[in-house]
Amino acid sequence: MSITLMALAAAAVGNPDVVVGRWRTETRGGIIEIARCGPSICGKIVTSDGLATNPNLMDVNNKDPKLRNRPIKGMQMLGGFSYKDGLWDGGTIYNGEDGKTYSARITPIDANTLKLRGCIFVPLCKNQTWTRVR
Template identity: 55%
Template sequence: MKTFAIAGLAALLATPVFAADPTGLWQTPTRSGQVEISKCGAGLCGRLVSSEGLKADPALKDVNNSNASLRGRALKGLTILTGFSGGPQEWSGGSIYNAEDGKTYSGTITMDGDNTLKLRGCVVVPLCKTQVWTRLH
């Protein structure tokens, strides 16, 4: 019995550790935002699912967009993360759209454990801001 337990422990320790999967529903730290991250081709993208504003008015539009021709599009379901490639712990080369100011920032996404993401958006390095997102499911 003891040999079996040692063999089982050795097999468990020899199993490779896989990186957490960033796909799923994430809570942002501002305005109760919820973003669903999914695979888009070989990369990652994310769309806005909910927020305080969308709960109050599901028909909210992208009124702050710096491109006037896009101000009529719905915020609910809007793709706000695009073009991220890499992995398994960090994705870069992507864009983060901020509907509050209507601007798009270059960004990186880093897994920090199974249930935490760090998103870093930059106007120009070193003018960057990092947010920590928490997994909902």
């Protein structure tokens, strides 16, 4: 990698807004749109393999019975983050497959790659790499 490309990658990682955009998850063909929500960021579900099959999927696995009729498409699944030292931390990620919300951290690797970590509690964490959708 050239020095110029390395400098651009480093500058992108130091920019809190590098996470803004559409991201492909590692599993189930998910596309999440991350946007600024005041001083934080939030992420909504744009599509997934399940939504491609059934665009009317509902949040049937939610632990709160009152929320089981809300549509998956457009649902906020990321929120509550604070930016510090090059990463977004202290937020949450909702997993529609088990209806649970986990503590989360988002670490930009470069302008096109994010590392997400969701934890029940540390050290019981799961990591994923998301790639930017152009």
